[in-house]
Amino acid sequence: MKLGINFKTGHTWSLTSWRSENSPASGSFTLGLDPNSTSQLVILWQGDIYWTSGPWHNGHFEYVSRFAYDFKPNFRYFSDENEKYFIYSVDKSITYSRYKISPRGVIREVGNSFAPFGACSVALEAGDERKAGCTKKKLLPECRDPNIQFVIDTGYMDRAGFKFPENDNLSSFDCEDKCISNCSCVAYSSVNNDGTGCEIWSQGSVLPSYMIQRKIAHVVPHKEENKxxxxxxxxxxxxxxxxxxxxxxxxxxxxxxxxxxxxxxxxxxxxxxxxxxxxxxxxxxxxxxxxxxxxxxxxxxxxxxxxxxxxxxxxxxxxxxxxxxxxxxxxxxxxxxxxxxxxxxxxxxxxYLPNKSLDFFLFDPNKKYLLDWKKRYNIIEGIAQGLLYLHKYSRLRVVHRDLKASNILLDNDMNPKISDFGMARIFGRNEFEANTNKIVGTYGYMSPEYAMEGIFSTKSDVFSFGVLLLEIVSCKKNYSNHHHERPLNLIGYAWELWKEGRALELMDQTLGDLCPNDVVLRCIHVGLLCVQENPMDRPTMSDVVSMFTNEILQLSEPRQPAFFIGRSPVESGISRNKSENCSLNNASISVMQAR
The missing domain is CATH 3.30.200.20 (Phosphorylase Kinase; domain 1)
Known part of the structure; x- marks a missing residue:
């Protein structure tokens, strides 16, 4: 038998798979000589190279194991100006030898389950099985686990699936590929009794039946993943x-x-x-x-x-x-x-909270008008109460470690709810601070002792709350340019206005003249107390709640805040345009080595 090409007539000698074990119609795989004029065999799947034997050298193919030739047909390669091909002969002791390519693209010896030239998977990453001659067909979609496995059950699906227009032309191998390439697919099956056609399901489960018996492959977790x-x-x-x-x-x-x-x-x-x-x-x-x-x-x-x-x-x-x-x-x-x-x-x-997160309104020039002072003050009080519960009244003492505007969700009535506890840490009742080499949180909201030394406590959340409080009052992000003469962050800008007796200028101007200035001023005052550099100087959340509920309570004077930036552009060497682009408080970080 020949596998090759006649250059004069254009005729090719090749092996083509059946569409299924019971359907002799032409399938998706073809074994033949490499069309790119190299001395190797290739398997094409739907016209693309799926497997290569490797170049013929010293009586064997580079990517085919030597043991595959033991007691097997002897391949020879012939090439001249008229034709080139591979041909094999058999030992006289072998009475019957025939090769075929299966509907799943595996070269097998008829009557023997041995696959001398190996097999490839549907969606193979480049290089995974290079020594076996497998080439990259396609990359798995990001949604798919690389360890995806299917198990075959017999029965029927309890829901309707999707059938492809080219149904009768698709083999079970093609159907598997359709399923893997579809992020929603959880099962697939041949449609026809001869094992051809394709139906895939995005939902449903296999149910047993004595009347309807279809072989259905459905996704199961990889053993290690399942473990x-x-x-x-x-x-x-x-x-x-x-x-x-x-x-x-x-x-x-x-x-x-x-x-x-x-x-x-x-x-x-x-x-x-x-x-x-x-x-x-x-x-x-x-x-x-x-x-x-x-x-x-x-x-x-x-x-x-x-x-x-x-x-x-x-x-x-x-x-x-x-x-x-x-x-x-x-x-x-x-x-x-x-x-x-x-x-x-x-x-x-x-x-489900229909009003999304606080940052959706707070930092949008149009949507911030929907947050009048009454709503903002209610949000401030709600966040404070939630943090107080975490720090003091819950069964566990919890430090959130990633408090920020995007982690405050709003319900129908714009009531705030703290979310995203993936970074939170539990403290023992007699434990007040901890140290970590893995810094997690968001730039602009992290306290200095945490960002610089990896030390965190409930006072770390107090600092984040102070930043958030100043942002709610001003509708400005902490890390952006807030003054035309100095590249201040919001904390620094608020501090300078406070020192100059002009703290109310921090207030978002869309709040109007009806806003209670004394309450706004008190909020700014509390915010500055929360962002003081020394954590011992910051109030607890119990203190903060008292400051809001007890209007006659005298507040101490705030000290210089952490991360205060007060130098002029000339002194700092930072241009105003560069500062305008430096807004970092949207991205959470999960790994950062502490100094």
């Missing part, structure tokens, strides 16, 4: 309980409030609630991944944070957030309804 997930679920223990019929979520939520248990959602339920994580349901995207709006079967609206695989928030932070928030109950903390840990996915399910 890690099971370990995580075991660690969560009493913090979660399985979420079975998610149409009863309201009843389960009532039970959760009584027992402090969170629900364990299935991936299917989260995908269904978000219409398979459609772009129309996307609310936004943070450093850890996208957030989607979802709706359960009982019409309850939810917010779903789907951690990206490249996210800096791993299993540790994920577990941290679940365990922490399961034990925290307060009107000014966002409620976590449950989580999903399945197939490499790490998903958090929260109550």
């Amino acid at each position: 890690r997930q099971q370990e995580l679920l075991f660690e969560l223990g009493a913090a979660t309980k399985p979420f079975v019929k998610y149409s009863n979520v309201k009843k389960l939520e009532k039970d959760r409030k009584k027992s402090n248990e969170l629900q364990l959602f299935s991936f299917r339920s989260t995908a269904t609630a978000t219409n398979n994580f459609s772009i129309e349901n996307k609310l936004g995207e943070g450093g850890f991944g996208p957030v989607y709006k979802g709706k359960l079967l009982d019409e309850q609206e939810i917010a779903i944070k789907r951690l990206s695989r490249s996210s800096g928030q791993g299993l540790t932070e994920f577990k941290n957030e679940i365990i922490l928030i399961a034990k925290l109950q307060h009107n000014n903390l966002v409620r976590l309804l449950g989580c999903c840990i399945e197939g490499g996915e790490k998903i958090l399910i929260y109550e």
Whole structure:
């Protein structure tokens, strides 16, 4: 038999796969001589190179193991001006020898399960199996776990799937590729009895049946990934309980409030609630991944944070957030309804808050008009109460470590709720500060002792609250240019106005003349007390709440704040234009070595 090409006639000798084991129609794979004039065999999949044998040299192919030739046909290569081809002969002791290429692109000896030339996977990363001759077909979509596995069950799917127009032309191998390339696909199956055609599902499960018997491949977690997930679920223990019929979520939520248990959602339920994580349901995207709006079967609206695989928030932070928030109950903390840990996915399910986050209004020149002083003061008080609960009245003493405008969510009535506890730390009742080499948080909100030395305490959150308080009053971000003559940050600008007796100039001018100046001035005063450089000088959150509720309480004079920038552009060597572009308080950092 020849595998090659006749240059005069253009005729090629090749092997083509069947579409399936039971359908002799031409399939997707072809084995033949390399069309690029090299002395090697190639397998083409849908016209693209899928496998190469490597150049023929000293009686063997470079990428084919030597043992593949033991007691096998002897290949020879011939080439002249008229034609070139590979041909093989067999030893007289072998009475029957024939090769074929399977519907899944594997070269096999008929009557023997041995595959002398190896096999490649559907979506192969470049170089993974280079020695075996496999070439890159395509990269996995970012949404897919590189360890994705399918298990085949017999039965039928409980939901309708999607069939492709070219159904009868697709092999099961092509169908698998269609599924892997579709981020929402959870299962696939051939359509016809001969194993051809393709149907994929974005939701549903395989159900047994005596009448309908289809072989359906569905995604299962990789063994190691599944092991890690099971370990995580075991660690969560009493913090979660399985979420079975998610149409009863309201009843389960009532039970959760009584027992402090969170629900364990299935991936299917989260995908269904978000219409398979459609772009129309996307609310936004943070450093850890996208957030989607979802709706359960009982019409309850939810917010779903789907951690990206490249996210800096791993299993540790994920577990941290679940365990922490399961034990925290307060009107000014966002409620976590449950989580999903399945197939490499790490998903958090929260109550849905329609007014997004505080920064959405605060730093928008048009939307900030929706925040009158009454709403702003209510937001300030709510944040203070939430922090006081975390620091003093919860069953755990919690330091949030990433308090900022984007982590303050707003409900229908613009009431604030502190969110995102992935970076939070639990303190013992007799523990007041800790040290870490891994600095987490957001530039512009981090206290100096934390940013510079890795030391954090409840006073670190107090500093962040002070920054946030000044931002709410002024509608300005901490790190941006606030004065036409000096590249001040917001803290420095507020301090200089305070020293000059002009602190009210910090107030956002859209608040108008009806704003109570004495209350605004008191808020600025409290804000400056919170951002003092020495943590011992800063008030506790108990003190802060008293300062707001007790108007006759005399406040001490603030000392110079941390990160005070007061030099002129000439002195500092920083141009005003450069300063205008230096707004850093939107990005969370997860790793930074302390000095």
